[in-house]
Amino acid sequence: MSALLELSQVGVAIGKVALLDRISLSVDRRQILGLVGESGSGKSLTAMAALGLLPLIGGRVTEGCVRFDGQDMAAMTDGQRRALRGRRIGxxxxxxxxxxxPVQRIGEQVDVVSRLHLGLSRSAASARTLDLLTQLRIPEAAAVADAFPHQLSGGMKQRIVIAMALAGEPDLIIADEPTTALDVTVQAQIIQILGRLVRDRGLALLLITHDMGVVAQVCDRVAVLYAGRLAEEGPVGPIFAAPAHPYTAALIGCIPQEGMARGSLRGIPGAVPSALAFPPGCRFHPRCPRATDLCRATVPPLLARGEGRAACHHPGHGAGAVP
Ligand SMILES: Nc1ncnc2c1ncn2[C@@H]1O[C@H](COP(=O)(O)OP(=O)(O)O)[C@@H](O)[C@H]1O
Ligand code: SF4
Ligand SMILES: [Mg+2]
Structure with missing residues (x-):
């Protein structure tokens, strides 16, 4: 049986610029897939492709296929895709x-999702909203439902957005850096809430983040993106123990360790290249300590490595191998 969400060999372009190159990943019920990479790697575009929202930003799927619950999203009408978002994908x-x-009360904004997608009456929807807010551990749910967004903290607003995503009783949640704007304590609470929803409701979660620490905390599988290509993909435990791809190893090396002084966090030197100037061969080669002439000339194929897959000519020497 196919996974709930499946991207196979998906290419994405905006205008003439190819931004994603043959991305394959899948996420199933009761599973959290972490999609990780530095800013500019293509994480949000992958989410837009999965949501069928690329036309909003002038983008399109140029090759490959996005399937939700076995159905090809390209074969759906706009109306069918719209119904899928909200109802089955939050x-x-x-x-x-x-x-x-900003000018509508919180309660009404959550109500409208279950009225639209589940056909609930006004009173049933508002009862359901209070129930959802309570489940998300929002204190004084009735008062919060009566409030306007500006009266709430950032963490509380993000819980409301999660409530809206849940209100249509979706099977899949796609969360694009849901905690980046929040402080560390609130981040941890939101991540815990999302993890609990997956366990309690059997949801599938595609969790986009640039933070490998978050991936280590809650994800079952991880997909690492670099410059529009998949660098590595597989189960979290084995990949963290022995990453095959130097970029994965470097991202793991960026997780701040307990007791480490602030500022001693090791960044990865250099930056993700622009789509207008992707380097030939392996796109990571200008930043890679293992790069050889082969890497500079030839695109590394994505091959089975350990329990996952990686695209690297010189894979795997364990987590400590990359400076
Ligand atoms: N609307 C757009 N028009 C042109 N280029 C875009 C657009 N959105 C994203 N890009 C480019 O696509 C690449 C990936 O972007 P994105 O998916 O937003 O990365 P991430 O979410 O990982 O930070 C970046 O190089 C970015 O400049
Ligand atoms: S293919 Fe070469 S440049 Fe690319 S990540 Fe592997 S070793 Fe580094
Ligand atoms: Mg993004």
Missing amino acids: FVTQNPMTALD
Whole structure:
């Protein structure tokens, strides 16, 4: 049986610029897939492709296929795709203020999702909203439902966006850096809430983050993106124990360790290249301590490595191998 969400060999372009190159990943019920990579790697575009939202930013799928519950999203009508979002796929954005209407009460904004997608009456929807807010451990749910967004903290607003994503009783949640704007304590609470929803409701979660620490905390599998290509993908335990790809190893090396002084966090030297100037061969080669002439000339194929897959000509020497 196929996974709930499946991207096979998906290419994405905006105008003439190819931004994603043959991305394959899948996420199933009761599973959290972490999609990770530095800013500019292509994480949000992957989410937009999965949501069928690329046309909003002038983008399109150029090759490959996105399937939800076995159905090819390209074969659906706009109306069918719209019905899928909200009803079966919930979306949590990085900035809650873009998802919330500043002049409408919180309760009404959550109600409208279950009225639209589940056909609930006004009173049934507002009872359900209070129930959802309570489940998300929002204190004084009734008062919060009566409030306007500006009266709530950032962490509380993000819980409301999660409530909206859940209100249609979706099977899949796509959360694009849901905690990036929040402080560390609130981040941990939101991540815990998402993890619990997956366990209690059997949801599938595609969790986009640039933080390998978050992946280590809650994800079952991880997909590492670099410059629009998949660098490595597989189960979290084995990959963290022995990453095959130097970029994965470097991202793991960036997780701040307990007791480490602030500022001693090891960044990865250099930056993700622009899509207008992707380097030939392996796109990571200008930053890679293992790069050889082969890497500079030839694109590394994505091959089975350990329990996962990696795209590297010189894979795997364990987590400590990359400076
Ligand atoms: N609307 C757009 N128009 C042109 N280029 C874009 C657009 N959105 C994203 N890109 C480019 O695509 C690449 C990946 O972007 P994105 O998916 O937003 O990365 P991430 O979410 O990992 O930070 C970046 O190089 C970015 O400049
Ligand atoms: S293919 Fe070469 S440059 Fe690319 S990650 Fe592997 S060793 Fe580094
Ligand atoms: Mg993004």
